[in-house]
Amino acid sequence: MKRPSRYSARLSASATLPIVAIVLALATPPATAQDGARLAAQLCVACHGVHGDSQSPMFPKLNGQTRDYLVAQLKGFGQHQRSESDARSYMWAIASQLDDATIASLADYYAQQAPTAGSAGDAALVAEGQKIFEQGLSEKGVPACASCHGAQGQGNGQFPRLAGQHAEYLMRQIEVFQNGTRANAPVMSAVAHTLGKEDAKAVTAFLQSR
Ligand code: HEC
Ligand code: HEC
Known part of the structure; x- marks a missing residue:
């Protein structure tokens, strides 16, 4: 059975919007180290928190993470090699829009942010x-x-x-x-x-x- 076309038009428009925002944010000359901070604030902050200090256990902290690991993960998401369901749902689309220079600038930025001290447990x-x-x-x-x-x-x-x-x-x-x-x-x-x-x-x- 076909869904009413008005419904599918609205659905596909809302699915496209985040991608359009990413493309606009990236539509500049090749990324430099300073661009990491700007792109992180535009594209990543909503989930990973200010400077990567995420406040929700749904989203990993990125501040103080090692540069090489960050690069490898962003490439792994973009090339669909890291494929658990949360990676697919949250990281595949955005990472596939990032070129190598942009990945390097984001990894440099997060690796340079001071890590947060942990919170005591049992x-x-x-x-x-x-x-x-x-x-x-x-x-x-x-x-x-x-x-x-x-x-x-x-x-x-x-x-x-x-x-x-x-x-x-x-x-x-x-x-x-x-x-x-x-x-x-x-x-x-x-x-x-x-x-x-x-x-x-x-x-x-x-x-x-x-
Ligand atoms: C809509 C929310 C969302 C946005 C926006 C987002 N992420 Fe993520 N990210 C996640 C989630 C959720 C995970 C954890 C995936 C999992 O559990 O498999 C993740 C995982 C990661 C990881 C892996 C961390 C680790 O410890 O393995 C990196 C690196 C990462 N994101 C970088 C970024 C960068 C850089 C941006 C901005 C370009 C970004 N993310 C934007 C939700 C998001
Ligand atoms: C022989 C080396 C090795 C040992 C020992 C090891 N790990 Fe790892 N671990 C790795 C590597 C390499 C990765 C990154 C995998 C990747 O590239 O995606 C990793 C990733 C992880 C991650 C994912 C982190 C993230 O941000 O997503 C967790 C959690 C983890 N290890 C926990 C542990 C724990 C707990 C132990 C001890 C019981 C342990 N590891 C022992 C090599 C090791």
Whole structure:
């Protein structure tokens, strides 16, 4: 059955509007480092917060994230390689509009923003998570997260900062590594498969508290 045409015209107009806004914001000469700040304020702030300091666990914090990781993620979204459902719904369309110079300017901008200090959580859970983060769980084959993500969870190059990130966001990522929908990260997916739900809760509570 066909929907009334008035309805489909309205539907497609509203679906096109965000893309038009993105194209207008980007319709300037090639992006420079300063453009990162302007584009972030125009295109990203509504979800990722001022300077990337997102206030909602739906949206990851970007402030102080490593440059290489940010570049890799924006390319992964734009090329439809990072494909969990929230990535498809929120990041595919916008990232596919960004050229390499624009991606570099946004990554430079967010990498230079000071990270936010975490907020304290349940002390026992945080202590348990710290142990997993620093030492792993040898009996379950869980490697020490610090060996890749840095002693303070600060990240390094392709290994993202985890410190101060929303625990709920980190839990969702562990789940999408486990269920195979964030499929472009074989190393981290293998690590995620070693983590039980309670271990994941503890380590993400620890990370949010940093
Ligand atoms: C409509 C809301 C929305 C807008 C606008 C948006 N994002 Fe996102 N972004 C998200 C969501 C939601 C996620 C998490 C996706 C997931 O959970 O898989 C995300 C994830 C990301 C990630 C991955 C972070 C990580 O830790 O892996 C990066 C990088 C990113 N966005 C950059 C940007 C940039 C740069 C812009 C502006 C050009 C932008 N986003 C605009 C909603 C948005
Ligand atoms: C052998 C190296 C390695 C170890 C050990 C490791 N990770 Fe990772 N992790 C990675 C890499 C690489 C990525 C980035 C994947 C990508 O490129 O998308 C990542 C990404 C993540 C992400 C997604 C972050 C985001 O912003 O979306 C989470 C969450 C995570 N790791 C948690 C952990 C936890 C918890 C541990 C310890 C139990 C751990 N990692 C141990 C390599 C590692």
